[in-house]
Amino acid sequence: MADEGATSIWMQPEGHERSGPGRRPGYSREQITRTAVRIADAEGVEAATMRRIAGELGTGAMSLYRYVPRRDDLFDLMIDLAMSGIELPDGPSGDWRGDLTLLGRRIRAVGLRHPWLIALLTSRPTLGPSLLRVHEFALGAFSGTGLDIDDITGFVGMLNDYVHSAIRREIGWLEEARRTGLDPERWKRDYMGPYVRQVVESGAFPLFNRSVLDSRTAHLAPEERFRHGLDRILDAIAALIPSLCSP
Amino acid sequence: MADEGATSIWMQPEGHERSGPGRRPGYSREQITRTAVRIADAEGVEAATMRRIAGELGTGAMSLYRYVPRRDDLFDLMIDLAMSGIELPDGPSGDWRGDLTLLGRRIRAVGLRHPWLIALLTSRPTLGPSLLRVHEFALGAFSGTGLDIDDITGFVGMLNDYVHSAIRREIGWLEEARRTGLDPERWKRDYMGPYVRQVVESGAFPLFNRSVLDSRTAHLAPEERFRHGLDRILDAIAALIPSLCSP
DNA sequence: CTCCATTTGCGTACATGGTACCTGAATGGT
């Protein structure tokens, strides 16, 4: 074979669909990816090791390498499988705000269902087909506004940035607690709590203190807080669309 | 000792400043952190292993554990050391746009100088003193605008989100190329290029195609592109500040 | 049916990582 693994995983077909001689494959890329996702959902992405995935499938670790070139490529496949769970209308509805609100909520839903997703997604440049589909839908939401493609890309970027970091804020400390082995309540009270309390009581950062103590949105339910932030981003975008602001 | 490592690294002093009996320490937390940062800058954060850092200091890996409870805590220290390199005025100047532009450029500078910084920073909730100082400056930039603390927090978040993801876009693929062992030019041409070309030529994602092919900002110098995006975010924020829009 | 090139299954092995544990050396108070 020429240059195995020297190109993107999306350029390498499974290769198990010829009809020549040789033993029939007993597994599949999708089956392996699904297993990895299931393990990562339940115990974190660091639990989805090659041996563990293979064990779950009843085979040896090295068998997986007949289907996936490297572990990093498996991450790309996991990301794309998770993103494929986002159901979207076939095209934009004409109501860009409604479309993007829907998209934001769907992304949040998969981000919570797969707590490893956002961390992987933002840790490496990846462009799987499902991600492209989602991205295309986001771009399409602005297609009726007469905006420049650069402006559209920028707005979609702003939205993505917000959605990703909001999800990270929502689950980041939970994941960190899990990684350190403490239960979340204990982590908040014994691990992070004392330090934040010390910082607050020192009075060295008065505005930080206000953002911790005087916040009204901090007491909202997570979904409400997400929606509130998303609305602000959409407000900001609306304020910058000339055809809506100064026609 | 009671509960070593059961609390944040920022709550655990070095402990090497008593005057009782016992051997004098030969190293320091800061020295170890500086060494780790130097290695990570040159060869990536994955090269900054405990053994490697210790070797660079001429000692054994286990000696480091007298100064740092876990490797993850060392990451927190590295993040904070890098952030401490950001020089800022003592307080806000009154020109919030100018202050935040300055801050954005400074963060970009350290993000490029330490290509591992943004990835670490966004991969775990950490709140070191230097990060707090920078955050407080960002919050302070809005202090003269009469805004609600929740609004200020939201705007600072928007800005942070943009700055972080812009830096990631700028260096993310370079880092990925280094991780896979290819030189950047080869990675772009042989690894990612063919896939993007295939996607473009398939015509399946017309708006994605336009964002790749018809972009004007894509041909700007990196710093210009960063400034342009930052200006758009600041425009968006300005448009949402009621005291500037509808007083 | 028999052979054989081809492909998969997977055990073995290696390099590398974090870090628990232990011994010995250094140090300052009594």
Add this chain to the structure above:
DNA sequence: ACCATTCAGGTACCATGTACGCAAATGGAG
């Protein structure tokens, strides 16, 4: 001079990704 205390760092353990090699399965050619 003794000794509790603290640091240096070697050894060891376990987990990880994955290179390599061989046996088993498979379907076409004769």
